[in-house]
Amino acid sequence: MPTNPPARGPRDPRFSSGPCVKRPGWAPAALEGAWLGRSHRAVGGKAKLAEVIERSRRLLGLPPDYRLGIVPASDTGAVEMALWSLLGARGVDVLAWESFGRAWATDALKHLRLADARVIEADYGALPDLGQVDPSRDTVFTWNGTTSGVRVPDGAWIAAGRAGLTICDATSAAFAMDLPWDKLDVATWSWQKALGGEAAHGMLALSPRAVERLESYRTPWPLPKIFRLTKNGRLNEDIFRGATINTPSMLCVEDALDSLAWAEEIGGLPALIARSEANLAVVADWIAKTPWVDFLAHDPATRSTTSICLRMVDPWFEALDAAARAAAAKRIAVLLDEAGAGYDLGAYRDAPPGLRIWGGPTVETGDIEALLPWLDWAHGEVKNGGGAR
């Protein structure tokens, strides 16, 4: 029996985990000052790129001796240029507990074919045993596992006096979670996540020890131009001053500046983190009183505030076989989409069937509150056959 949907829905139904919803009040007019049709290497263009770097540094509280650059190919480009440029000098531990960490493990094992690479793994919902990480080796990890909604709780497990480098994919954490810079030698992110920017550009932060490695180690494999961070054995400092390796989109740059200005206006990093935490809190309150759903993350300390991943736990769902579970979860997401109540709420394609709500700082808490009754409705529809196709 179909039931009536809630009377009203979120004002903005966009809950995708990337590209993420743009900041409240965004309109195309935000791009009016873009440096268009001019060289990005002219003084004005380079100044815009340098401004993205400077304002990002300030907002994130990056230490003054860290480099920050804009690099090609989004977060994947930034992570892979770090892996290809730095790994192989010593053994490496790759932590993998969901799709992205596993992709970096594939890079290390199957593509770079490192002789001394260990993968420390866990299944969706859990973190691997962080106590196994050896500080004499390099460590590659994802701060926030976007596809399982499991994040590392802090950096306490990273040794202060480590000899290896830590390489952290921080794309769905940066600007939404506290990052302990003294524990991160390399950190990467992209613009379309926590600040709701446009995709295609990656950010790469390097500690002095990461720079030292770049200048003292030569990889046994060739590096394509797009990955090259050094020139004649020295760091290519130009990249970290806004002279990008290849051509950036100056529309995306203008949009990144708009999102940074918004973040500054609302109170900087503490305000961004608070907005994301408030989003998780309303979901947690709803889960506490809703028997059919639970977090995919087992340990509350590891629950992501940005990519909030849910699994269904009622007997109806658990009695279904794997294919029927996947179909039911997908149908819930389709019903929400068709009703205009919530877009892109399906779990990531490699993750267990379920739902995922982006709760980053650009999402209004009121929109998540307005979404939750719709999840109850869509679940009821599919469970009772009203949403079946």
Ligand SMILES: Cc1ncc(COP(=O)(O)O)c(C=O)c1O
């Ligand atoms: C943790 C993580 N790493 C990497 C990526 C890939 O990012 P991009 O598409 O910016 O390369 C994503 C995208 O969702 C992600 O969440």
